[in-house]
Amino acid sequence: xxxxxxxxxxxxxxxxxxxxxxxxxxxxxxxxxxxxxxxxxxxxxxxxxxxxxxxxxxxxxxxxxxxxxxxxxxxxxxxxxxxxxxxxxxxxxxxxxxxxxxxxxxxxxxxxxxxxxxxxxxxxxxxxxxxxxxxxxxxxxxxxxxxxxxxxxxxxxxxxxxxxxxxxxxxxxxxxxxxxxxxxxxxxxxxxxxxxxxxxxxxxxxxxxxxxxxxxxxxxxxxxxxxxxxxxxxxxxxxxxxxxxxxxxxxxxxxxxxxxxxxxxxxxxxxxxxxxxxxxxxxxxxxxxxxxxxxxxxxxxxxxxxxxxxxxxxxxxxxxxxxxxxxxxxxxxxxxxxxxxxxxxxxxxxxxxxxxxxxxxxxxxxxxxxxxxxxxxxxxxxxxxxxxxxxxxx
Amino acid sequence: xxxxxxxxxxxxxxxxxxxxxxxxxxxxxxxxxxxxxxxxxxxxxxxxxxxxxxxxxxxxxxxxxxxxxxxxxxxxxxxxxxxxxxxxxxxxxxxxxxxxxxxxxxxxxxxxxxxxxxxxxxxxxxxxxxxxxxxxxxxxxxxxxxxxxxxxxxxxxxxxxxxxxxxxxxxxxxxxxxxxxxxxxxxxxxxxxxxxxxxxxxxxxxxxxxxxxxxxxxxxxxxxxxxxxxxxxxxxxxxxxxxxxxxxxxxxxxxxxxxxxxxxxxxxxxxxxxxxxxxxxxxxxxxxxxxxxxxxxxxxxxxxxxxxxxxxxxxxxxxxxxxxxxxxxxxxxxxxxxxxxxxxxxxxxxxxxxxxxxxxxxxxxxxxxxxxxxxxxxxxxxxxxxxxxxxxxx
Numbered sequence: 122x123x124x125x126x127x128x129x130x131x132x133x134x135x136x137x138x139x140x141x142x143x144x145x146x147x148x149x150x151x152x153x154x155x156x157x158x159x160x161x162x163x164x165x166x167x168x169x170x171x172x173x174x175x176x177x178x179x180x181x182x183x184x185x186x187x188x189x190x191x192x193x194x195x196x197x198x199x200x201x202x203x204x205x206x207x208x209x210x211x212x213x214x215x216x217x218x219x220x221x222x223x224x225x226x227x228x229x230x231x232x233x234x235x236x237x238x239x240x241x242x243x244x245x246x247x248x249x250x251x252x253x254x255x256x257x258x259x260x261x262x263x264x265x266x267x268x269x270x271x272x273x274x275x276x277x278x279x280x281x282x283x284x285x286x287x288x289x290x291x292x293x294x295x296x297x298x299x300x301x302x303x304x305x306x307x308x309x310x311x312x313x314x315x316x317x318x319x320x321x322x323x324x325x326x327x328x329x330x331x332x333x334x335x336x337x338x339x340x341x342x343x344x345x346x347x348x349x350x351x352x353x354x355x356x357x358x359x360x361x362x363x364x365x366x367x368x369x370x371x372x373x374x375x376x377x378x379x380x381x382x383x384x385x386x387x388x389x390x391x392x393x394x395x396x397x398x399x400x401x402x403x404x405x406x407x408x409x410x411x412x413x414x415x416x417x418x419x420x421x422x423x424x425x426x427x428x429x430x431x432x433x434x435x436x437x438x439x440x441x442x443x444x445x446x447x448x449x450x451x452x453x454x455x456x457x458x459x460x461x462x463x464x465x466x467x468x469x470x471x472x473x474x475x476x477x478x479x480x481x482x483x484x485x486x487x488x489x490x491x492x493x494x495x496x497x498x499x500x501x502x503x504x505x506x507x508x509x510x511x512x513x514x515x
Numbered sequence: 516x517x518x519x520x521x522x523x524x525x526x527x528x529x530x531x532x533x534x535x536x537x538x539x540x541x542x543x544x545x546x547x548x549x550x551x552x553x554x555x556x557x558x559x560x561x562x563x564x565x566x567x568x569x570x571x572x573x574x575x576x577x578x579x580x581x582x583x584x585x586x587x588x589x590x591x592x593x594x595x596x597x598x599x600x601x602x603x604x605x606x607x608x609x610x611x612x613x614x615x616x617x618x619x620x621x622x623x624x625x626x627x628x629x630x631x632x633x634x635x636x637x638x639x640x641x642x643x644x645x646x647x648x649x650x651x652x653x654x655x656x657x658x659x660x661x662x663x664x665x666x667x668x669x670x671x672x673x674x675x676x677x678x679x680x681x682x683x684x685x686x687x688x689x690x691x692x693x694x695x696x697x698x699x700x701x702x703x704x705x706x707x708x709x710x711x712x713x714x715x716x717x718x719x720x721x722x723x724x725x726x727x728x729x730x731x732x733x734x735x736x737x738x739x740x741x742x743x744x745x746x747x748x749x750x751x752x753x754x755x756x757x758x759x760x761x762x763x764x765x766x767x768x769x770x771x772x773x774x775x776x777x778x779x780x781x782x783x784x785x786x787x788x789x790x791x792x793x794x795x796x797x798x799x800x801x802x803x804x805x806x807x808x809x810x811x812x813x814x815x816x817x818x819x820x821x822x823x824x825x826x827x828x829x830x831x832x833x834x835x836x837x838x839x840x841x842x843x844x845x846x847x848x849x850x851x852x853x854x855x856x857x858x859x860x861x862x863x864x865x866x867x868x869x870x871x872x873x874x875x876x877x878x879x880x881x882x883x884x885x886x887x888x889x890x891x892x893x894x895x896x897x898x899x900x901x902x903x904x905x906x907x908x909x
Contacts, residue, residue, distance in 0.1 A: 167743055168727075298689075346559065
């Protein structure tokens with residue numbers, strides 16, 4: 122078996138070394154990784170497995186299914202079928218304080234592991250793992266460049282099929298079919314509980330400004346109360362914003378971008394709000410550089426929106442407004458850093474951020490722009506290459 | 516705002532009454548539901564919310580986002596914005612033993628709730644909720660009939676676009692585009708940790724028998740090690756099985772079915788194995804009736820496969836073989852009952868089961884059949900209406 126790995130095999134050893142350094146700083150004897158995306162990051166395989174990384178000694182990948190495929194994919198030397206619970210204590214040896222990601226571990230999993238590892242105290246290692254994963258290597262950024270080009274190409278084709286009378290879900294089917302052929306592997310992985318997004322949003326007119334469960338400014342109406350996120354059966358009309366926000370998961374990395382389309386033209390005030398969103402992006406993008414403070418970038422965006430007289434519509438309205446203007450992105454859609462109040466750790470070169478200044482007009486729709494950017498010493502590098510402005514079709 | 520609800524509003528009150536009855540039996544003072552699918556089941560809205568159901572007194576839906584939409588969707592009378600943590604103790608009143616689903620609750624969530632509800636002991640209520648959700652009402656079965664027809668229609672169109680030289684991912688894009696237009700809301704919801712499936716599998720030739728992470732007999736090669744489930748870039752050749760296994764999430768309910776296609780014909784032994792799979796299905800389907808024992812149905816399928824000389828290939832080979840022949844399905848893809856060893860609770864009318872006898876031939880591919888069936892006193896009612904046999908194109 123030969124599987125395309127996006128360069129992951131070569132990255133595993135340095136990632137494990139970085140993890141060990143962070144574990145030592147926190148006086149932890151090792152980390153137990155149970156979340157599939159974390160296991161993939163540190164082991165190079167996304168089989169159903171648990172990964173034990175002691176600060177000293179060889180990591181062990183314990184595979185529920187499939188051990189054969191995990192062995193073919195992972196560069197780790199100790200890849201074995203998941204052992205009986207009674208053998209785990211010996212494997213963990215003298216470890217006493219072990220890191221575990223409390224944000225993604227289920228209570229039932231924790232109870233199972235505690236039962237078999239009675240001598241061990243688990244400490245929350247989520248911050249360690251999330252901090253490490255937020256900073257991408259050159260190889261990871263290169264994978265994300267490829268994914269960004271594929272996503273941008275698909276959104277660039279929207280004018281080829283946009284017309285009045287189509288349902289949001291019809292437009293979604295066109296976009297998703299193009300993304301799939303271009304290598305979209307699945308839904309964007311999300312770390313937070315209860316968040317889900319099939320692939321993206323198409324919001325024609327007012328559905329772009331309706332309240333929803335999704336943790337972004339725009340959620341979409343969805344097809345039913347059962348899935349209140351994404352495209353609905355609302356049809357496209359002339360002269361309204363068709364807000365398109367899509368992700369792609371390509372070679373294991375998520376990309377995220379939004380553009381606004383219209384049949385005919387947009388009302389002047391919405392068109393002006395879109396220009397303001399792009400101006401906010403263009404002001405923040407050069408500041409996506411090491412040392413900048415996420416919370417300050419958020420304040421700057423809010424100030425600029427207020428100066429343009431659009432403060433009340435920035436990122437939503439009232440209780441349902443989103444309180445951020447950008448989010449880290451990588452193997453998951455909801456990574457660090459978040460450009461929001463309370464986030465004061467300076468940006469680091471290699472972080473990747475989806476920057477999404479948007480304005481919501483209740484009853485009328487959403488306008489704004491979103492691109493995925495790499496943080497570099499020269500400011501943000503745009504990974505989703507496509508012009509930012511309104512695209513209209515006759 | 517008016518949202519299509521698939522009849523969920525009218526179901527909420529009886530569901531809560533059934534839950535309370537089960538909680539009383541276990542001497543619990545109430546249940547705290549945190550998992551979005553459970554919240555939707557008991558509250559009729561899938562906004563980001565927590566649901567407190569005391570055995571006596573009004574349920575309270577505590578909504579992080581969006582309270583406005585949750586109020587429009589839920590028939591519950593107490594729907595409120597998520598309160599500050601310090602107000603929770605008063606809301607939970609004299610409750611001391613509270614049910615919580617340990618299988619879906621994250622450690623970090625549990626720690627947060629424990630901090631604010633110091634007087635409360637949480638007990639695992641997963642079995643109560645999973646048992647209740649496994650038995651569907653007449654209204655739920657009717658929604659699943661609609662979903663099943665939509666899924667069957669999409670798979671029925673595969674011969675319209677199947678040809679040699681297409682990649683598995685190209686076929687997937689065609690199927691997924693049809694499903695989306697027919698109302699597919701998103702990926703099948705999965706309760707178990709680390710399981711994911713974008714929508715389905717297309718496996719041309721040997722990829723149908725390669726080992727993978729997914730908890731079914733067939734996983735698919737996927738596009739990279741990052742997403743080792745589903746279609747790959749392998750192209751279709753003449754004379755091999757093109758194994759197609761798809762789900763649809765329609766009005767909140769998952770449907771699941773598989774069929775085998777071929778350009779030209781299948782080798783005789785594979786064609787015969789497919790006939791045996793269909794014979795196993797046809798033998799078990801009338802037994803999808805109240806009182807039948809899931810483990811016995813599994814044994815019967817294994818015996819039949821062995822009698823046909825196909826024991827070593829039934830549901831996979833070696834360590835990676837799946838040890839079940841069917842699984843409960845409803846709002847999630849992995850529900851109760853499981854037709855597998857160890858499952859001895861008799862079937863109940865209203866349960867819904869995806870029955871999937873399949874044979875895997877390493878290096879050559881997968882053949883088999885899968886339909887979604889409702890358990891009725893007259894045996895299984897097929898919810899995915901499409902002929903079961905091999906479909907070939909010239």
